[in-house]
Amino acid sequence: MRPSPARLLNILVPVKRCVDYAMKIRVNPQQTGVDTNVKHSMNPFDEIAVEEAVRIRERLGDKVKSIKAVTIGPSKSAETLRTALAIGADAAIHVEIPDSAPSPEPLGVAKAIRAVIERQKEQGGVDLVIMGKQAIDDDAGQTGQILAGLMDWSQATFASKIVVDAEKKEANVTREIDGGLEELKCRLPLVVTTDLRLNEPRYATLPSIMKAKKKPIEKLTPADLGVDLTPRIETIKVTEPPKRVGGTKVANVDELVAKLKEAGVVPT
Amino acid sequence: MLRCRLLQRTSQLRVATRSYATSASAHALLFIEHKDGVLDSGSLSALTAAQALGGEVTGVIVGAPEDVGKAVENARKLKGLTKLLHSSSKSYSPPLPETVTPLLQQILSNTPYTHVVSAHSSLAKSILPRVAAKLDAAAISDVTSVAHDASENATTFTRPIYAGNAIATVRAPSSVPLKFFTVRTTAFDAAKADESSGDVLVEEVAAVDVPDVPTSHVSTSLTKSDRPELGSASRIVSGGRALKSAETFNATLEPLADVLGAAIGASRAAVDSGYADNSLQVGQTGKVVAPELYIALGISGAIQHLAGMKDSKMIVAVNKDADAPIFQVADVGLVADLFEAVPEMVEKLKK
Numbered sequence: 310m311r312p313s314p315a316r317l318l319n320i321l322v323p324v325k326r327c328v329d330y331a332m333k334i335r336v337n338p339q340q341t342g343v344d345t346n347v348k349h350s351m352n353p354f355d356e357i358a359v360e361e362a363v364r365i366r367e368r369l370g371d372k373v374k375s376i377k378a379v380t381i382g383p384s385k386s387a388e389t390l391r392t393a394l395a396i397g398a399d400a401a402i403h404v405e406i407p408d409s410a411p412s413p414e415p416l417g418v419a420k421a422i423r424a425v426i427e428r429q430k431e432q433g434g435v436d437l438v439i440m441g442k443q444a445i446d447d448d449a450g451q452t453g454q455i456l457a458g459l460m461d462w463s464q465a466t467f468a469s470k471i472v473v474d475a476e477k478k479e480a481n482v483t484r485e486i487d488g489g490l491e492e493l494k495c496r497l498p499l500v501v502t503t504d505l506r507l508n509e510p511r512y513a514t515l516p517s518i519m520k521a522k523k524k525p526i527e528k529l530t531p532a533d534l535g536v537d538l539t540p541r542i543e544t545i546k547v548t549e550p551p552k553r554v555g556g557t558k559v560a561n562v563d564e565l566v567a568k569l570k571e572a573g574v575v576p577t
Numbered sequence: 578m579l580r581c582r583l584l585q586r587t588s589q590l591r592v593a594t595r596s597y598a599t600s601a602s603a604h605a606l607l608f609i610e611h612k613d614g615v616l617d618s619g620s621l622s623a624l625t626a627a628q629a630l631g632g633e634v635t636g637v638i639v640g641a642p643e644d645v646g647k648a649v650e651n652a653r654k655l656k657g658l659t660k661l662l663h664s665s666s667k668s669y670s671p672p673l674p675e676t677v678t679p680l681l682q683q684i685l686s687n688t689p690y691t692h693v694v695s696a697h698s699s700l701a702k703s704i705l706p707r708v709a710a711k712l713d714a715a716a717i718s719d720v721t722s723v724a725h726d727a728s729e730n731a732t733t734f735t736r737p738i739y740a741g742n743a744i745a746t747v748r749a750p751s752s753v754p755l756k757f758f759t760v761r762t763t764a765f766d767a768a769k770a771d772e773s774s775g776d777v778l779v780e781e782v783a784a785v786d787v788p789d790v791p792t793s794h795v796s797t798s799l800t801k802s803d804r805p806e807l808g809s810a811s812r813i814v815s816g817g818r819a820l821k822s823a824e825t826f827n828a829t830l831e832p833l834a835d836v837l838g839a840a841i842g843a844s845r846a847a848v849d850s851g852y853a854d855n856s857l858q859v860g861q862t863g864k865v866v867a868p869e870l871y872i873a874l875g876i877s878g879a880i881q882h883l884a885g886m887k888d889s890k891m892i893v894a895v896n897k898d899a900d901a902p903i904f905q906v907a908d909v910g911l912v913a914d915l916f917e918a919v920p921e922m923v924e925k926l927k928k
Contacts, residue, residue: 330881334742343743415706416715445861447738449718451706454674458710463791464674466703469855481795486699487808487864488856489799491671496791505845505862506855541715541753545733545746553887556908558899562921565893568909574812574870574891575926576838 317374318475318497319433320362322398323422323440323452324355324380326389330445340546351389354441356396357503360510362439363397365473372475374433375399381421381538383408387526394521395513401526406538412447413538419455424534426460435498436478442467442502453502463495467504473497602727603632606685607658608695608705611640614647618809619696619760621655621767626760627694628657628768630725630732634694635660637684637782639677641670653777654770661777666784674704675792679785681708690755691730697759697865709757715749716757719865721764732756740861740884762808763867763888800854802841807857810840812870815859815886818846819875819897819915826852829916830874832923842866842886844876860885874915878903895919 328334329348337344351359359378366373378393380386381404390401404421406413413421426435443450457464465471465482469490472481478497483490485504513521531538559565569575605627610617627634636658638648645665652661662684668676685693685708693708695701697719709716720734721744730751738745749756807813814834820826826847834841843853845860859866861884871889876882878894878901886892887906894907895915904910911918 328739333880334739336743343739414715416710416713419710443862445740448736448740448861449716450702451709451716451718454703454706455710455716457674458678458707464703464707465792467699484699485855486797489797490855491797492795493673494793494795499791506849541749542717543748543750545748547738548744548746550737550741550744550887553892553906554908556892556904556906556910558904558910558912562911562913562918562925565895565909565911565918566922566925569870569893569926572870572891 317433318369318372318436318473319374319429320365320376320437320439321422321426321429321435322355322358322362322376322378322393323418323438324359324378324389324393325352325441325444326350326380326382326386327352327444327446336547336549340548342544342547349385351392352441352444354443354445354503354505356510357505357507358439358441359393359396359398360508361471361503364508365471366397369473369475377402377429379422379425380404381413381418382406383410390526391518391521392513394524395518396511397517398524400524402529403526404529404531404534406531410538411540414540414542415449415451415455417536417538417540418452419459420536421531421534421538422452422456423459424536425529428534437473437480437497438500440500440502442504453500457500460498460500463497463499465493465495465499466502468501469504469506471501471507603630603691603725604689605630605632605634605692605694606690607634607636608681608693608701609636609638609648609652610696610698610700611638611644611648611651614644614651616648616651617696617698618767618806619698619762622762622765623694623696623760624655624657624768625765626720626723627692629723630692631727632691632725633659635662635690637681638663639669639672639680640665641667644670649779651770653779654772655768655777656771657768658777661779662782663779664782664784668787668790669784671794671797672700672704673790673792673794674707675790676787677704678707678711679787680782682711683785684782685712685755692732693755693757695759696762701759705757705759712755714755714757715753716759717747717749718759719761720758721761723758730754734758737761737884740880741887742880742884761865763865800856804834805838805840807840807842807859807864808866810866811868812837812839813842813859813866813868813886813889814839814872814874815842815844815876816847816853816874817844817876818850820847820852823852825916829919833872833919836923836926837870839870839872844879844882873903873907874919876903877901878906
């Protein structure tokens with residue numbers, strides 16, 4: 310007998326297009342932001358989130374009904390969704406904002422994701438949201454927690470292990486906390502944010518990249534979702550961090566120890 | 578190094594002559610963290626940041642009934658706190674965002690608070706954005722400076738973005754009446770305890786019962802160590818991939834850390850390879866540290882690692898590769914095999 314649809318798991322994975330983690334960041338001369346005319350890729354934590362969703366399906370098989378990726382961003386963010394589809398998501402949703410629009414804040418993004426979740430209701434709803442713990446551009450680390458708050462769902466941040474029980478609609482999540490680890494038992498629906506050690510994302514193979522081109526991407530606007538993404542916090546300026554003065558190299562350990570003693574940073 | 582900037586008080590003079598429906602001066606609610614009643618040093622730095630707003634600071638302590646009393650005794654001596662709220666319940670031990678959020682939500686409604694402040698710790702990072710969402714308030718993460726303009730009820734913050742490769746100056750205007758922010762603790766001095774004070778008004782708040790909590794705590798495993806805590810240590814010895822294995826990592830770093838009285842840190846590469854525990858990771862995704870002395874051993878100096886330690890006062894690097902990026906930020910660099918250089922350092926430091 311086939312399980313009833315209510316027992317099946319629907320996973321939503323929000324992803325963000327960021328400046329590639331290996332790029333050297335340059336502040337623009339107007340001090341309004343950084344030069345974004347460089348290589349972009351999926352936020353590394355989101356890649357881990359997509360990978361985890363796919364691995365959950367590999368473990369649970371048919372119990373996972375769908376894996377959908379969602380992004381809120383300019384037209385080029387569609388590339389990021391294609392990457393998610395190539396890793397193994399089934400379908401994607403692109404909430405498109407104008408290229409010139411300012412980057413939305415975590416609260417706006419979370420409200421947009423909430424609206425996307427509402428729209429998924431007729432397709433069985435969303436049971437599990439897996440997303441990165443932070444984006445490596447704004448380094449805010451808030452969106453997952455805000456979303457869980459807006460939905461009044463269970464939350465498990467900084468996850469390094471997720472074990473989902475689809476029948477019981479529960480998940481045990483191990484979290485990285487200051488000083489060690491913590492395990493939680495969470496009832497679905499649940500928002501999980503991923504830490505680095507959750508998994509090692511796979512490389513998308515050429516066939517999977519080709520297949521991803523045929524997968525559907527639904528396009529929406531913030532107006533379709535009834536959300537306003539205008540930032541409430543004003544960015545006054547963006548500057549270069551203070552440069553450290555170039556240090557000196559010493560020839561041997563004796564000189565090194567002498568420098569330490571001279572600086573008074575060694576207990577005597 | 579970035580230190581907190583005192584707010585400009587010049588515009589405050591005008592306030593006295595005006596009357597507002599609500600108080601224009603800042604009133605911060607400080608989320609104070611503790612472990613078994615011992616206050617976290619990060620919360621003491623957050624108190625300094627809260628004071629920089631120039632108004633009242635009310636602390637709030639939550640936890641198990643047996644710990645909260647001790648934490649309150651410790652916190653009431655803190656200089657700069659004007660009031661202290663505490664709430665205890667078994668469901669706050671350990672504090673879960675799902676149980677603590679309704680309590681903070683209740684405290685923050687119908688009150689004159691203008692800001693909610695905490696350290697940028699794993700606990701507060703989990704709880705505060707959830708509370709902010711409930712109150713439709715904006716949150717600013719990991720700030721390194723704070724300046725409040727009471728006449729306009731606007732607060733200006735600086736915070737690192739792009740792994741510390743750019744500094745953003747942002748302003749939360751009066752249209753955001755309640756401003757949440759977490760504090761980069763290495764950018765603010767820890768507030769001091771003062772034995773003579775202790776007349777802080779202490780008030781108990783009844784725990785908010787949350788029926789049918791969807792989350793329950795199963796277990797916690799903390800890394801045990803006799804060394805100073807990584808986040809607040811004044812000296813740190815840190816190792817990278819070049820340490821080769823967990824055995825050589827410990828055998829090489831521990832004697833040096835012992836002679837220096839230092840905490841041990843690690844790069845992501847060392848953690849991923851299993852040489853060191855996750856909780857020792859220094860960097861964008863781990864701990865951000867700013868000790869007096871940071872010794873990087875066998876660490877190349879990737880952007881993500883530098884994000885976590887480049888505000889250290891003195892950086893020393895030992896690396897075989899003379900072109901490693903770490904040498905561009907190190908005050909003192911030694912190109913050498915660390916398996917020879919480190920034992921020699923230990924010997925010479927002992928003298």
